[in-house]
Amino acid sequence: MMFVGTVLRNCYKIVRLLGSGGFGDTYLAENLDLPGHPLCVVKHLKPRDPNPDVLQIARRLFESEALVLYKLGHENNQIPRLFAHFEENGEFYLVQEYIEGSDLSSEVTVGKRWSEQEVTQLLREILEVLTVVHKQNIIHRDIKPQNLMRRREDRKIILIDFGAVKQISTLVNIQGQTSASVAIGTPGYAPNEQAAGYPKLSSDVHAVGMLAIFALTGIKPHELPRDPTNGEVVWRNWANVSERFADILTKMVRYHFSERYQSAAEALSALPAPPKPKPQPKSQSTPIPAPLPTSQPTLQSTPMPRRQVIQMLGLIGTGVGLAIVGQQLLQGVFRRRDDVVETPTPSPSIRSDISSTSSPTPKQLATPRSVSLQTFNFETVSVDAQGNINNRSNRQAKYFAQDLGNGVTLEMVQIPGGTFLMGSPPGEKQRESNEGPQHQVTVPGFFMGKYEVTQAQYQAIMGNNPSNFKGEKRPVEKVSWNDAVELCQRLSQKTGRTYRLPSEAEWEYAARAGTTTPFYFGETITTDLANYNGTKTYASEPKGQYRRQTTNVGSFPPNAFGLYDMHGNVYEWCQDDWHDTYQSARTDGSAWLTQGSTNVLKLVRGGSWGLSLGLCRSAFRYRVYPGLRYYVIGFRVVCVVA
Template identity: 50%
Template sequence: MSQICCLNPDCYNPPVPDKTKFCPNCGVPLVILRNRYRPVKPLGGGGFGKTYLAQDIDKLNEKCVIKQFAPQTQNTYALKKAKDLFDQEAKQLKDLNHSQIPQLQAYFDEDDCLYLIQDFIDGENLLIELANGETFDNQKIRELLLNLLPVLKTVHDQDIIHRDIKPENIMRRRDSKLFLIDFGASKQLQGTMRPGTKIGTFGYAAAEQMEDREVYPASDLFSLGATCFHLMTRVHPWELWKTQGYSWVKKWRSHLQQSVSLELGQILDKLLQLEYQNRYQSAEEVLQVLQPPPKFTNSSRRGFIKTGALFIGGVTVAVVVQNIFGTKNQKSTPEITTSANTPTPQNTPTPEITTSSNNLNSFNFEVVKTDSTGSIISRSNSSANYFTEDLGNGVTLEMVEIPGGTFYMGSPENEAQRDSDESPQHQVTVPSFFMAKYQLTQAQYQAIIGTNPSNFKGNNRPVEKVSWDDAVAFCQGLSQKTGKNYRLPSESEWEYACRAGTTTPFYFGESITPDLVNYDGNYPYASAPKGQYRQQTTDVGTFPPNAFGLYDMHGNVYEWCLDDYQQNYSNAPIDGSALTSLNVNTRLIRSSSWNAFGTGCRSAVRNLNTRVHKDSIMGFRVVVSSRTQ
């Protein structure tokens, strides 16, 4: 490879040309760890460290993975807890000698950072396979169990509970061999020791795990059952858990799109028992039911589409919640690869440009209002002020003036299909600011960062497959270019801007249709009829704006906010600022996406994901507090 990667955790653009002595972006000296491990590309990261693809010079540049522990917090308890977990992961990788677990190569301290070097698994995780159209029938699920249960037996025999088994943490190497990865969440089982922190992924994690009770081998077996369910049905357990709690496990068969064999159905019934005592108590018990195992051959696996960059979970340790959490109101839908030719935007007004008294430009647009069926019942004309940033090469960014004001944040208790984390509804006063007129486009992202990670290509489509860290890096790059302090919006700024003075479930009114919002029209809200499901993003500005002149505040892609996620609004800021003091790895997401249900598009809906998560439903838009800041 012809590049090296800067290991400064704060560097906004780490990859640089090889033979460079100092990073041109942050000025930090570039290093080859122990004169052996050359970092070449960032793979992910979180609040306590980052993960890099690397080359082992002593092994003819064989690929490996560097996990760097570089905490960005001064919280003493959080630091100690995170370091303990990082040490624990290194120790457990050393002890877990299994051909289907990435092996620890080295663990050392250098330049005040801890580094863990482990095997690189050249392949894709099962969630990517699912998104690329792979089908998991009875035989494939059986093969999955027969391949992973012996791995779990080895793990459990060492008194270790993985605690985060899910499709993302099961890798299939290019030769079809399955690997269990990411032991950053694993926990040593010592008698009836309580975990003390919630570690795992909602939907996949067993009830005892999420309730801070003891964890058992049966806890991992529940997660394995939930993983099989997801792969067979394409229904994300999180989507069911957030609306039904654990009651979904009793009727998991209702989501099947194919028949399930008697044997496999009975196994999943027992794996998905709510109480751990009613599940299999060991991996060996499940294997005994599956015997005699069929011979596993490479030819039994269908081919799949390769998707470019491989994501390997970074050091995602946290004090409250760790690792990747499924986005609320999101369905597990295959990513659709499209041509670079994108449709011409529709309903995008040609702005009438005038000069206002404060030296801003203005544009005119139409605002529509809807009833509970999503039908338009009124139309009105409006206008808004804005200024334009020149990003170079003919690419511009329009920033709309959002007047300050006071509003009620959250949803009222009588709003249909609301979630508990939208409470308590509370009054917030938001100072004026400027917000991007559109979700950030691929052309705008590439103008600053130089790359385009998006799945659905098109210059005027929103950029997606960007993590929270990627969005923050863009803001830093844009700030350097313009001299202004660009950032992600706070959660309250986002909801205030979305509502634009409305108190209804949507800024349009009581409901929506796919003529107004890009979402899955098969799942309408209120009395609206079913409609189109596009299964991909659309050009920004395709649908009507709200009263502030902002487009796609409902649908298209989810938008990262600056805030840490907390489960309700107790003690939330009331001055428009962001909540950033929780020392957690999860970040707030607002808006919704092209594959969201109608209820997920409401103005009050709150979502979460880890800061390193990337998906074709994830994007962002930027704000700046002042035009001259």
């Protein structure tokens, strides 16, 4: 047990113990890195078995599940966010969101009977959140009132207790069982297949249905009788509901999983539509108010207010593990994608079937003031759907070298301006809706970093190196959007030139370098061409390496513009605010910013070392809290032309 005042990682100061369980302790803490020292929750997991092999299993599960928790929380503000996770001396720590509120055990109680209308609304709220989870093929495995909080400030339902915590501690003490085969759950809510260690998405549907029946009957799920002939729960004698609603609940809690709704989305679609609000009578004496903005910011930039921070997941009592159906946990951390491009500069060296356009004009090739351009030679390659190299080409690009002092330079490559089609076509594999609609964008010429900003370059400008994977030539990571912007500001002051983050349009235009395929190498890539998680495939290429860390910049072939590591290695911050689609997006290549507000998410592009190939496409895009520092996120810079 940690003492009050203990500081972890020079950042998280323990305030008090919140609770203890069989798998560790949960603490309230202050984040000393942020203004005002906002509160957070630190979970301390202590595996019980000291066996090194067991510890290795725990480490792998902790890492992969923590990344999934991170993804889920940043996809939906009704799922708590994971701010950090780390290991020290064989023990594991999660830093999570804490939000004031109370769980549903204070509302759904023994003897209290809710109306059908009230339960229908409750089901709708729970299933909407659970749908987000199920869309990622993740099984919660412990839906119950204690794991559903009602947030005080907006009364929304928050789904908590995704604790990899309990799953890890259980797994490391069970030989020969997989993450999906460990029986985790609560009696009465967990169905028979889950109790046997084989949970399904429909197992969560069963638990939600049993919670609804508890609210209707006032009887705890494990106290309701079961039909001895078929195992079905007997509940209708204690509830006054319509036949239609009774049939929905009965299907949700069927004994055999194949007879239930197969996912939260399917169950949600079976519920009656919510009643439409009654139209308000118009009054000639009352002016009609102006319409509200169509998009509202979802998270706040720094400083982060106390009331926004942090929600406990569940180390206390009966935590829940995650189960992944059909794909790896790790590649869930970030998933979003972006689209195809037609650029003005032909790239026959990459793909012979890309049509060329006219060469850029001299104005498009403008250079920064007082810059002497040099030329470098490089080779590009393209591959077929099997990952076989089918073309090699020698190319040239112009650049200038920015002296940062102490022998450290920053190479800035000239990117010719042009027009391209931004946003993915509907047929692109693993496409998501935020990649559309496709739209034509005209991008003026600019200079972009030949490589992701390295640790040596970051040290030269900022005087520190926050990276997890140390190496002067490796990309800097664990830098927030705010950190990246500050480096650009300092670099501009140091050099007298204007440096900034790329706009999202500039990034995609530069990444594609004239290609319209998912990757600038072609229909796929291999781990010989980029640093990503090669344990899964995208097209017909073979599986490859999973290096589990960053690599030196420039270790793999560049694209036709002479830019390296635009696929994989680390995510790269862009200047823009996050928008869910490209509807009404800018077409001039500039950053798309939300006027008059700092309460916005930012975005990253390009994938990372920890993600599968499909998540490293040129089209890939994902929203991220601007204050987040994570070891899969770095950046590269742009220099504004004169």
